[in-house]
Amino acid sequence: MSEDASLNDFTDAAEVEETHKGCEKELFGLGKIPTDWSIEPLSDIATIVQGNSPPSSTYNDKEEGIPFFQGNSEFGHFHPVADTWCSEPKKEAEKNNILISVRAPVGDLNIADRNCCIGRGLAALQPGSINGLYLYYNLTERRSWLSRLSTGSTFKSITKGDLQLLNVPVPPLREQRKVATILYTIDQGIEKSKKIEAQLDQTQKGLIQDFLTRGLQESETVKTGTKLGEIPSHWEVVAIEDILSDEEYSFTDGARYSLSSDEIQESGDARAILLEEVREGEFNDSSPKFATEEKYNEITHRAIYSGEVVVAKMAEPVVRACIVPDTYEKYLLGCADVVRIVPNDEIEDRFLMYCMNSHKVWRQAVAHLRGTGRSRINLENISELYIPKPPLSEQRDMVSILTGIDQQIENEQEYRNNLQRLKRGLQQDLLSGTVRTTDTNIEVPDEIAQHG
Known part of the structure; x- marks a missing residue:
């Protein structure tokens, strides 16, 4: 199976024989397993290396x-990213070892793509008589x-002894692979989808910068004398307060009317918009919260x-913005740090x-950010921010192009969600x-066989 396989290919590959026959052995954490599988302590099928942090004097960047x-x-998944290096490691993990977090958060897992030094928060599992990826x-x-x-x-952890006693279901090696x-x-399909989305996101950010500097037609530019820098000579510079609707x-x-924790509910009449809902160009609806009809009225x-x-109003990044979707009939500002902006018919x-x-x-x-903890910008300062103002026809042409990229990103996210749902069901x-x-x-493939 190649990295370029489609969702249909993954599904076809997963059309495997389903059987409950012989599922008589019981394993805590997985339930019943087939009788032709063995149950082995982790210490019998892998060498466990407990991490040990070296002296800080050996760290470097x-x-x-x-x-x-x-x-x-x-x-990241299969992709360790090191900010710190060690010249005199005490404990090492080898390439393809499984890395497991033994301190909070306990149980996070990854695979080392190269030799590395591991501190006391990690243990390395060196597979022996088992395929490492299966494990x-x-x-x-x-x-x-x-x-x-x-x-x-106060600080959750597991020991090497806990890991040694962990029972693992072991199918024949051919089936493991x-x-x-x-x-x-x-x-691999999920990871490729993430990369495509990241590329689309970077492409869109670059286009926005180019559009707001030179327009669509590479127009003659002028310096604005503001932090907007250069813009096309036939555009205007306006402040947010200049483009607001008369409404x-x-x-x-949401200042002075923020919802208290008691007023935020898992269900209700009006969708409450909180700070975590507002992302860059995306409304986050993963954990919806609501206000009652009484509070809405x-x-x-x-x-x-x-x-x-x-x-x-709060970083990071500050003044990030999104469009409210049409998912719900009613929405309500739920906190002081979210701002509603309704422009006039020129924007x-x-x-x-x-x-x-x-x-x-x-x-x-x-x-304009202020505050010693989580810094924020106030409403007055937002009203004074400058934006470029092209003719409406140009605004619409730019929006059409950028919205097309948004749709590609949304399609990629949906594709990845399908893969993740497929994996969750199949993995179990x-x-x-x-x-x-x-x-x-x-x-x-070879990249599976090399793990045992």
């Missing part, structure tokens, strides 16, 4: 020695159970409507959003033996 990791917070996926499926093994009232191949192929409360935040002047622009809502998310506006806003079935790969023609 000049890439002298080998990468040093304290915990899995430094890791990795088996442990990820039982991560929450591993976390429950941890002890300590096939299971690992299916899950690894899906993971009452067209520029307002009480502060209707803080209502927001789909298609409107909302802006964050497109989406053009305003792209302006707010541009470097040209951001560098104005950061000069494959690692418990509910679904078998015994009689399937799955080609095992």
Whole structure:
């Protein structure tokens, strides 16, 4: 299976034999497993290396020695990123070792893509009589159970002894490799999708900067004398306060009417917009919160409507903006740090959003940040920020191009969500033996076989 395989290819590869016959052995954390699988203590199938932090005097950022990791917070999936290196490591993990976090958060897992130094927050598992990738996926499926093994009232941790006693279901090696191949192929598709989305995001940011400097037609530019820098000579420079609608409360935040924790509910009549909902060009609806109809009616002047622009007063980044989607019928400003901006008919809502998310506006806003903890900009300073004002026809043409990239990003996210759902279902079935790969023609690539 190649990295370029489609979702259909992943699904085809996963069409494996499903059977419940012989599932008589019971394993805590996975349930019943097939009778032809063995159950082995982790210490019998892998060497466990407990991390030990070297003296701080051996740390460096000049890439002298080998990468040093304290915990899995430094890791992306299969892609360790080192900020610190160690010239005299005490404990090392080898390439393809499984790295497991033994301190909070307990049970986070990754795979070393090179030799590295590991601190006391990590342990390395050197696979012996088992395919390393199969073991990795088996442990990820039982991560929450591993976390429950941890002890300590303030700092949760597990010991090498805890790991040694962990029982692992072990299918025949040929089946281990096939299971690992299916899950690894899906993971590669997920990683590729993330890279494509990142590339699209960078492309869009570059286009926004170019559009707001030279326009669509590479127009003659003039210096504005503001932090906007250069803009096309036929555009105007306006402040946010100059482009507001005459509608009452067209520029307002949730100050003095913020919802208390008791007023924020898991369900209700009006969707409450909190700070975490406002991302750069994206409304985050992963954990929706609501206000009651009674509260909505009480502060209707803080209502927001789909298609409107909302802006964050707090970093990071400050003045990031998104469009309110049409998912819910009613929306309400839920906190003081979210601002509603309704422009007049000379500014497109989406053009305003792209302006707010541009470097040209951001560098104005950061000069106004105040606060010793989580810094924020106030409403008055937002009203004074400058944006370029092209003719409406140009605004719409730019929005059309940028919205097209937004749609590509959304499609990529949906594709990745499908892969993640597919993986979650398959991982549970494959690692418990509910679904078998015994009689399937799955080609095992070298990158799987090298793990054992």
